[in-house]
Amino acid sequence: MRIGKSREATQFTAERFKSAIREYMEAMGYAQTTDSTIEGHPADMIFLPQANSPWPEVWVEAKATKLSLGNSEFVDEVRAYLRQWLLRTPQTRFKFMIFARQLSNLSRWESIWGNSLSPDHVIGWLTEGLDEASASLFTEPPSLKDVVSFFSETGIVEGTDLDLTDTANEKRKVVMTANEIRERAPRQLELMAQRSRPVSKKSDLLSNLLQFDPPGSYVLLGIDPISLPEIMSRMKGRNYPPYRIVEKGVLLTFETSEAEAHFAALNPTRQRVLNLQELHKTYPDALAQLVNSAIWRLLRPLGVGTSDNFHYFLAGREVVEERNRSIRTSSGDSMRVARPLFLPEKEESFPAKRRLNFVFHQGFRLRYRSLWSQHFIEISLSKMYTKDGITVIDGTRASKLDARFRNPNFDRSETRQRKRTKLAEYIFRSRGLADPKWFGLFRFGRFLRVLTDWTPDSVPIDQTMMDDYEEEASNGDLG
Secondary structure (H helix, E strand, O other): OEOOOOOOOOOOOHHHHHHHHHHHHHHOOEEEEEEHHHHOOOOOEEEEEOOOOOOOOEEEEEEEEEEOOOOHHHHHHHHHHHHHHHHOOHHHOOEEEEEEEEEOOHHHHHHHHOOOOOHHHHHHHHHOOOOHHHHHHHHOHHHHHHHHHHHHHOEEEEOOHHHHHHHHHHHHHHHHHHHHHHHHHHHHHHHHHHHOOOEOOOEEEEEEEEEEEOOOEEEEEEOOOOOHHHHHHHHOOOOOOOEEEEEOOEEEEEOOOOHHHHOHHHOOEEEEEEEHHHHHHHOOOHHHHHHHHHHHHHHHHHOEEEEOOEEEEOOHHHHHOOOOEEEEOOOOOEEEEEEEEEOOOOHHHOOOOOOEEEEEEEEEEEEEEEEOOEEEEEEEEEEEEEOOOOOEOOHHHHHHHHHHOOOHHHOOHHHHHHHHHHHHHHHHHOOOOOOOHHHHHOEEEEEEEEEEOOEOOOOOOOOOOOOOOOOOOOOOOOO
16 A cells, blocks of 8 residues: 655654554554564564454564665565464464555565565565575465465555654544444434424425316317328428327317317317316326326427436537526526536636536426326426536436535525426416417416425524535536
């Protein structure tokens, strides 16, 4: 493990290095028991785990220098540690760690101590210069497997005394944070249980269900008994209201004086007019299909794209002009619905055009719901991202972006309801003269309010969140 590489301590001494190692190991949960300068032990330092932890003791070789594998004195020291390790039973063996200010020839270290460990390189380095009898201790089959285990389990730490101290301090912060979480968890559990119990107090709950009255009359038209693709081909380029083919040769649409004219290409004949109750009894799913089709018709001229049943306001032109896209309602309220985010500019690229990273969109889903013998449009919100204001980003990159923009402090029910209200006003009330005539058959109301004798426990606006996601100010690439 390499810790830091940006600085070196002045007046770097062996004892100062040992002191930093001691601080590092204490932060990892160990306490020093032996020091070679005082007790003359073969190991420079020995550490035992604190609080009866089931970890092995640690023997440390400390090198406050640039350490090379070609150093014959270092090879002899490692052999001595290995002999001591092999003499012990597997249950009582120590963990060996090497701390060095700097390692020379890292690729060779990797082949002996690192992820690229090679048994041939290990044995070759360990036995170089030894006679056959001395080398046999390490190369005989009973020992060979243990020798490789010793090297693979050894910990290598590279860094200055300042690097070790900084790492120890960061480790202590993590431990303190973990302790704080453990202490806070029972209290948070108690608060969650308390909030799950409603408070006995009258409350006015505002839902995400927009009330509306659908058209009162529907007409069945007999048409040519042709396939759906052929129907779509004949109707291409024409302006017509939402419809459904309820059976071959029979079309259902809103009842108006122009119904037959809208579908003239299909040679229609008026068969029967149904009121709302008759429609529901005869074709139970037809109203939902007609209303959802009408919603899509209303969104199309507003510059809206769709992905997985969620809609988003397209922003291709706004991206080119490097600006946000906003919508404005008839009451004068505005709402940002798309925001291009650019990569950090480089000085040498100025004044060249900025490079786009991604575009954040306010996504939404609209769908018909029938509840309690009433009619609603359910408005759900989501976050969506595109590459260029048009092409949707999905999969892993979308998940990363979503985590970056997720912040409970800015995603409370009041904020969401304001967005829903503005979207509903813009889509269903702020309509112009170009609206199709059939749209006038709908009557839109307000979001459903429910009066109850209880209320949820309120959450303070400044409450600390267990999952504290923040929208970061920087626009770095998350791809």
